[in-house]
Amino acid sequence: MTPTNLxxxxxxxxxxxxxxxxxxxxxxxxxxxxxTFLTPVLSPIEKLFYKICGIDEKKEMSWKTYALCLLLFSxxxxxxxxxxxxxxxxxxxxxxxxxxxKWDLSFNTAVSFVTNTNWQNYAGETTxxxxxxxxxxxxxxxxxxxxxxxxxxxxxxxxIRKTSETIGNFWVDLTRSVLYILLxxxxxxxxxxxxxxxxxxxxPYVKAHTLQGKTQTIAVGxxxxxxxxxxxxxxxxxxxxxxxxxxxxxPTPFTTFLELLxxxxxxxxxxxxxxxxxxxxxxxxxxxxxxxxxCAAGILxxxxxxxxxxxxLKKMGVAHGTNLEGKEVRIGVMPSVLWSVITTDTxxxxxxxxxxxxxxxxxxxxxxxxxIGEAIFGGVGSGLMMMIFYALITMFIxxxxxxxxxxxLGKKLGPYEMVMASIGLLSSPITLLIFSAIAISLPAGLSAxxxxxxxxxxxxxxxxxxxxxxxxxxxxxxNSNTLFYNLTLGFAMLLGxxxxxxxxxxxxxxxxxKRLTPGTAATLRSDTLLFVVMLIGVVIVVGALTFLPPxxxxxxxxxxxxxxxxxF
Amino acid sequence: xxxxxxxLMVFILMTILTGFLYPMAVTGIAQEVFxxxxxxxxxxxxxxxxxSQLIGQSFTSPKYFNSRPSSISYNAASSxxxxxxxxxxxxxxxxxxxxxxIRAANGLSPNQPVPADLVLGSASGLDPDITVQSALLxxxxxxxxxxxxxxxxxxxxxxxxxxxxxGWGMTRVNVLKLNLELNKVQSHCSHG
Numbered sequence: 001m002t003p004t005n006l007x008x009x010x011x012x013x014x015x016x017x018x019x020x021x022x023x024x025x026x027x028x029x030x031x032x033x034x035x036t037f038l039t040p041v042l043s044p045i046e047k048l049f050y051k052i053c054g055i056d057e058k059k060e061m062s063w064k065t066y067a068l069c070l071l072l073f074s075x076x077x078x079x080x081x082x083x084x085x086x087x088x089x090x091x092x093x094x095x096x097x098x099x100x101x102k103w104d105l106s107f108n109t110a111v112s113f114v115t116n117t118n119w120q121n122y123a124g125e126t127t128x129x130x131x132x133x134x135x136x137x138x139x140x141x142x143x144x145x146x147x148x149x150x151x152x153x154x155x156x157x158x159x160i161r162k163t164s165e166t167i168g169n170f171w172v173d174l175t176r177s178v179l180y181i182l183l184x185x186x187x188x189x190x191x192x193x194x195x196x197x198x199x200x201x202x203x204p205y206v207k208a209h210t211l212q213g214k215t216q217t218i219a220v221g222x223x224x225x226x227x228x229x230x231x232x233x234x235x236x237x238x239x240x241x242x243x244x245x246x247x248x249x250x251p252t253p254f255t256t257f258l259e260l261l262x263x264x265x266x267x268x269x270x271x272x273x274x275x276x277x278x279x280x281x282x283x284x285x286x287x288x289x290x291x292x293x294x295c296a297a298g299i300l301x302x303x304x305x306x307x308x309x310x311x312x313l314k315k316m317g318v319a320h321g322t323n324l325e326g327k328e329v330r331i332g333v334m335p336s337v338l339w340s341v342i343t344t345d346t347x348x349x350x351x352x353x354x355x356x357x358x359x360x361x362x363x364x365x366x367x368x369x370x371x372i373g374e375a376i377f378g379g380v381g382s383g384l385m386m387m388i389f390y391a392l393i394t395m396f397i398x399x400x401x402x403x404x405x406x407x408x409l410g411k412k413l414g415p416y417e418m419v420m421a422s423i424g425l426l427s428s429p430i431t432l433l434i435f436s437a438i439a440i441s442l443p444a445g446l447s448a449x450x451x452x453x454x455x456x457x458x459x460x461x462x463x464x465x466x467x468x469x470x471x472x473x474x475x476x477x478x479n480s481n482t483l484f485y486n487l488t489l490g491f492a493m494l495l496g497x498x499x500x501x502x503x504x505x506x507x508x509x510x511x512x513x514k515r516l517t518p519g520t521a522a523t524l525r526s527d528t529l530l531f532v533v534m535l536i537g538v539v540i541v542v543g544a545l546t547f548l549p550p551x552x553x554x555x556x557x558x559x560x561x562x563x564x565x566x567x568f
Numbered sequence: 569x570x571x572x573x574x575x576l577m578v579f580i581l582m583t584i585l586t587g588f589l590y591p592m593a594v595t596g597i598a599q600e601v602f603x604x605x606x607x608x609x610x611x612x613x614x615x616x617x618x619x620s621q622l623i624g625q626s627f628t629s630p631k632y633f634n635s636r637p638s639s640i641s642y643n644a645a646s647s648x649x650x651x652x653x654x655x656x657x658x659x660x661x662x663x664x665x666x667x668x669x670i671r672a673a674n675g676l677s678p679n680q681p682v683p684a685d686l687v688l689g690s691a692s693g694l695d696p697d698i699t700v701q702s703a704l705l706x707x708x709x710x711x712x713x714x715x716x717x718x719x720x721x722x723x724x725x726x727x728x729x730x731x732x733x734x735g736w737g738m739t740r741v742n743v744l745k746l747n748l749e750l751n752k753v754q755s756h757c758s759h760g
Contacts, residue, residue: 002735004732004734004735005734005735007734007735008733008734008735008736009735011734049581052577052581053574053577053578053581054570054573054574054577055574055578065571068571069571069574069575072571072572072575073575073578073579075575076575076576076579077579080579080583123646123647123648125645125646125647126645126646134587134588134591135583135587135588136587138586138587138590138591139582139583139586139587141586142582142586143579143582143586171574171578174578175578178582178585178586183585183586183590186590187590187593187594190594190598191594191597191598191601194594194598194601194602194605194606195601195602195605196605197605197609197622198605199605199606199607199608200594200595200598200599200606201595201599201606201607201608202595203607205645206607206608206610206617206620207617208610208617208618208619208620208625208644209616209617209618210618210619210625210626211618211619211625211627211632211744211747211748211751212625212626212627212628212629212632214625214626216619216623216625216642216643216644217643217644217645218608218619218620218623218644218645219644219645219646219647220607220608222591222594222595224594224598224606225590225591225594225595226591229586240647240692241646241647241648242647242648242649242691242692242693242694245647245649245690245691245692246647246692246694247620247622247623247624247692247694247695247696248608248620248622248623251609251622252737253732253733253736253737254736256736256737257736310654312654312655312660313660313663313684313688316660316663316664316667317667317671317679317680317681317682318663318667318681318682318684318687318688319681319682319683319684319701320681320684321684322684323654323684323688324684324685324688324690325649325650325652325654325659325688325689326649326650326651326688326689326690326691327688327690327691328690328691328692328695328697329636329685329690329695329697329698329699329737329738329740330695330696330697330730330737330738330740331691331737332732332735332736332737332738333735333738334735334736335735335736335737351691352691353691354649354650354651354691356649356651356652356653357649357650357651357652357653357654357659358654359654360654450651450652451651451652451653451655451656452656453655454655455653455654455655455656458653475651475653476649476651477651477652477653558653558654558655561655562654562655566655567655567656567657567660568655568656568657
């Protein structure tokens, strides 16, 4: 925790915020049918798109139709991606002649990419053809992110509208997310990454003759285009097995900074979009500060403990006990820790170091960030939605304290909203804990472990925290390409995705129908410091109460064991 | 039902746009504007590819600057890490052996600390760099075997050093580049 490291982190947070604000304002224009500087270029393409697909862009949907379209689109995506993988052996752009992917792995991967999780039970460079990477995985990187943004925008409309039956058109929100936001940003990022050394070619793998007289086969591929959207869409599925720790996926400290910025910028910007759309920018800033305080606390805690090093290593003679296992020299300790916290705050799940090899407390922070539902900026769309659920619960608790009907942004909150928010918040902890309990009780669950002792429990907890919240990063020692894990992790991802998005739409539909209630002196305003503090408190209390027991047996205990010099 | 048709059509159009046109456009332009980087930053000698400047390769010979341990033996077609945790017995046993080996090869005293990157595996298994401390530690050994003055080697390291910026990236040298330059330095060994 040197001043240099703190300055490096501060620089990152400042640059992100300064760029996210205008992007947030721009997105608000896009989703409120206003003209932007890209409208003249993109509007004709957009109109053509609707014409071909038979979409009436003026026709809005009820929340149920909106949810139906989301489900149908996800189902089509899962089937399409499943088929491309199974059939890749017979399809073009496969210079390494990879065979079709096995059915259970195909299922897991299809669900994983459609749900914006991007959990990977495969290694990219030994499993997937270039065609699968582009036509299959890249597409879902775009549309799963766009679907997340669409649903959040629909939820925000629920707060803005008065006595309205509709919350927008799913196809329009989806198309605009891709055309106006994700595609232009991805193009820019892909070119910068390619200029820095991220590969982008359709040629076969390269044979090199090394200085020590060996042959080295070097995997290449169309990586830059995929990595750009993998970061921007909080997807996280690497082109290569080592993800953004691979030198072709992340060649320099500059690309580390850029890629991290890319995974953080849209979730932060959406907070400002929210403020702009509800026409009270202070609401956006209140969310921003609640999230930023939690984010910074996570970064500092994780960095403090990781830079302490590992006492076992130190005793053996490793200088300062610096824990560089699973870290790259060109990335370094601070950016590895910073990335691990941001990637679990947001639902990205890309990694630039191996989380499994970090010291226990950073691992605890990572699991906590995911387990609370990725509400600290979170996934594109889904993150702010989760924090709004927390805000509704906060208002409910505050309402109980002072004996008033809770309200949020001028809308009275009834039992229906509270039930939906609770489903959104509780479904993933329940999924996580139950599946983890099953996995640690069965030989099929335990046989996949690389690490033993308390760290083994952390590996399993991490896997279900990651999938049930659609993160996708891993304690990758868990060898989870087995029938048991492919299926259980697949179901955890499906539950995690749709038990968040659909309750969100239900809340939107219900609130859109309500009138606005004018605020009084007794109203707890949601743009005040008091509210921000309460919101942070609710997030921590819910997280702590739900996860304290397993986190104590996992990372906490391992921290004590590590200091006692115990190994397993 | 019209929603099913719409879902199919949007999926197909999005696949064409983001799965074909977008990556093809990026490939076309990157190949035109940054062909060296887009094809893997390959280093060629006498028309033979000797490696990529971004991808580490295994250097174990005492005459070269040695690279970091790799759980995949620098197989650049299958990246990956050990994923061993901070209380893993297996990891600690491996590290112990590596420390002994490094101390023996470089004539260090039994209690002298060893830089972490030389005894701990990287995340990709393909780390192209080592820290400057790790390079300097190997100077006496390489100087002796190759009959090159330590000062020449230190100058070589200094020339190839990339500095950390506010904690982003460690102060480091690229092992392949360093060893390629080492190959060019005249050896003064009389036994040839």
